[in-house]
Amino acid sequence: MTTTNTIKGKINDAEEMARKIWLAGLGAYGKSVEEAQGRYEKLSEEASKMFDELVTKGESLEEDAKSKVKSTTNDVENRVADVRKKLGLDSEPADQRIEELSAKIDALTEAVAKLAANK
Incomplete structure (x- = not known):
C-alpha cells in the first residue's frame, strides 16, 4: 500500500x-x-x-x-x-294582627302606669 x-x-x-x-x-x-x-x-x-x-x-x-x-x-x-x-299571624293579615297586638300592649302599658301611679 x-x-x-x-x-x-x-x-x-x-x-x-x-x-x-x-x-x-x-x-x-x-x-x-x-x-x-x-x-x-x-x-x-x-x-x-x-x-x-x-x-x-x-x-x-x-x-x-x-x-x-x-x-x-x-x-x-x-x-x-x-x-x-x-303569634296568630297566619290566619289573618299580619299587619292587622300586629296593629291589634300593639294596641293591646299600649293598653297594658297604660294600665301598669296607672297602677304604679296609685301606689
Whole structure:
C-alpha cells in the first residue's frame, strides 16, 4: 500500500467515524425528543384525568351544599311558620294582627302606669 492510499484510507475512516458521531448525536437528539413527547403526553393525560376528578369532586360537593342549604331553608321556613302560628299571624293579615297586638300592649302599658301611679 502506498502512502497516498494509506492517507486516503485514514481520511475515509475519519470521515466514516465523523459521520457515525454525527448520526449518534442525531439519534440521541431524536430519542430525547421522543422521550420528552412521551412524558408530555403522559403529563397531559394525568392532568386531564386530575381535572376530571376535580370536576367530579366539585359536583359532589356542590350537590351536598345545595342539599344542606335546602334542608336549612326548610327548617327556617318551618320555624318561621310555627312562630307566626303561635303569634296568630297566619290566619289573618299580619299587619292587622300586629296593629291589634300593639294596641293591646299600649293598653297594658297604660294600665301598669296607672297602677304604679296609685301606689
